[in-house]
Amino acid sequence: MYPWVSCLLCVTAAQMGKRHNMKASTGLVEIIGLTEKFTFNPKEGIDNPVMVITEDFVSTPSPRLCVLKREEGESYAFHLRVERGCQGHVIRNVVSGGIAACSGLKDGDRLLEVNNCYVDDVPHPEVAKMIKQSGHQLCLLVLDGEEYEQAMSRGQDLRGLARGKGCKPPRLCHITRDPVSGLGINFTPIEGGKGRFSVNLVKGGAAEKAGVCKGDHLVWMNGAAVSDLTHSALSRMMKKCGDHITILVIDSESEKNYMQQRMPILPAMAVPHNLPYRAKKLHLVSGPEGYGFLLRLEKAPSGRTFHVLREMDRGSPAERAGMKDGELLLEVNGESVESLKHEEIVDRVRLSGRQISFTTITQQGLEFYTRLGLSPLLFCEDGSVEREKESSISASATEQSPQKEMDGSCKPRRCSLQKGPLGFGFNLGCVPQCSGTFISQVAFGGPGQSAGLLVGDVVMEVNGQNVEEKYLEDVILLVKEGGHYLSLVVMDKTGYNKLKQHDTPTRDISDSEQEEDGYEISSL
Incomplete structure (x- = not known):
């Protein structure tokens, strides 16, 4: 023995x-x-x-959740790299005593999620961009490098380690005061929870129209977390907000799930509702005379300098793409221009050949996101499709009789999509003043664009189910339930409005005008 x-x-x-x-x-x-x-x-x-x-x-990998918080001007103090002979997004150069190190990041860690979004199979530039756009707070799910390599060699599904399952995303809602009913919202402290507040709504009021739902919990207001606020301090903030307020809310069940998993609820995770300003991505093809605009470096009254787009030539590629005089340039071909000199931007434009993409925003839009402490690139719309298509449709429509015009433009389209590495390639937004959802963003080259989705399309059906009277959250759930395949029935916004007017002639036309004021939507 x-x-x-x-x-x-x-x-x-x-x-x-x-x-x-x-x-x-x-x-x-x-x-x-x-x-x-x-x-x-x-x-x-x-x-x-x-x-x-x-x-x-076979041991189960144990990922770690790291929450990083920084102040204005501070760095997260780590590098994200792709290394030859090394799989995944690798955490390197973690500064001892820095923000990343104090949050638990270690050299050699592999990055699995950024702000509750799985990124192991996402291209490195996109992941780096997500981190930069996160603002002053960042939530990372990482796995020890050795564990990652072992899991990959065994063929384990790392996506199965994802956090936040069963949680609806938070909503970032911008509320504009109604002259009669005000903001249409107030808050009640949740018993036994410091800094936790439940939402009370005025039925049909401004807050409800902006995407806030009954029973929501408040997470963040005008750029400030409410977790450390008393009810009286919150009330004082409300009184100072003026005619507008931007809040981050979430349903109580999802908040509970986030708390159980010790995950923060961040604006970078949110679905935007009724935001007054959005950055636009424009795709231009050079003509015989170039792109047809001027790029100028101008100093604002604040003393800051910006790269400003000016003097679009009539009929030029810039004008057709939707570029507006006075807009600020944020990116060239996905690269931020914040730290670039004027000559460096011009060089990048020249080296890009006959095609280029610009990301722009208005001066007011930049100020809006700056006040909230958010990146203006966080909720970017794709305004890439040229205006010639829209013009030709308008010209041919004028030659038709009113009945034929309505018949032609009110034709729903069925779009079938298969999920790619970055999802279905589109975002949904809610329509103010009435129930319903529309396509708020279409990723360039993604499944959504390939299927024919256009920004502004009204969503009528999801996987065979009518959603015209459903709220955004319910529509998102239906999309998720479909798995990797999705069937949408959509209609051009103008045609949809005409169809509804034809069916219900008494509809107030001013509703559609207010709808346009609430959103900046570029036809593709």
Whole structure:
């Protein structure tokens, strides 16, 4: 009898002698060193349950959640790299004592999620961009480098380790005061929870129209978390907000799930509702005279300098793409221009050949996001499609009779999509003043664009179910339930409005005018 056998199996020598005829290497139990691999003779049976040992024990990877908070001008103090011969997005150069190190990040960690979004299969530039756009707070799910390599070698599904399952995303809602009913919202402290507030709504009021739902919990107001606020402090903030307020809210069940998983609820995770300003991505193809606009470096009254787009030539690629005089340039081909000199931007434009993409925003839009402490690129719309298509449709429509015009423009379109590495490639937004959802963003080159979705399209059906009277959250759930395949029935916004007017002639036309004021939507 070997003295270490009883230690390994928790079985006494006497028990072994009574129940088993064991040989060191060729008998009923084969023991090699101190491994956990055993070969049993099934005819003998096993009396002691602790001797039931799996052939190969496979450990489950243990990802870590790291929450990073920084102040204006501070760095998160780590690098994200893609290395030759090394799989995944690698965390490197974690500064000792820095924000990343204090949050638990370690050199060699692999990044799995950014703000509750799985990124292991997302291209590195997109992941880096997501981190930069997150603002002053960042939520990362990481896995130890050695564990990651082992999991990959075993073919384990790392997506299965994702957090936030079953949670609806928070909503970032911008509320504009109604002259009669005000903001249409107030807050009640949740008993037993400091800094936690439940939402009370005026039915049909401004807050409800802006996407806030009954029973929501307040997370954030005008750029400030409410977790440390008293009810009186929150009331004072409300009084100072003026005619507009931007809040982050979430339903109570999802908040509970986030709290159980110790995940922060951040604006970068949110679905935008009724935001007054959105950055636009414009795609231009050069003509004989170039792109047809001027780029100027101008100083604002605040003293800051901006790269400003000016003097779009009539009929130029810039004008057709939707570029407006006075807009600020944020990106060239997805690269931020914030730290670039004027000459460097011009060089990038020239080197891009005959095609280029610009991301722009109005001066007021930039100020809006700056006040909230958010990146203006966080909720970017794609305004890439040229205006010639829209113009040709308008010209041909004028030649038709009113009835034929309505028949042609009120034709729903069925769009079938298959989920790609970055999802379905579109975002949904809610329509103010009435129920319903529309396509608020279409990713360039994604499944949504390939299927024919256009920004501004009204969503009528999701996987065969009518959603014209459903709220945004319900529509999003239907999309998710479809898995990797999605069937949408959509209609051009103008045609949809004409169809509804034809069906219900008494509809107030001013509703559609207010709808336009609430959103900046570019036709693709």
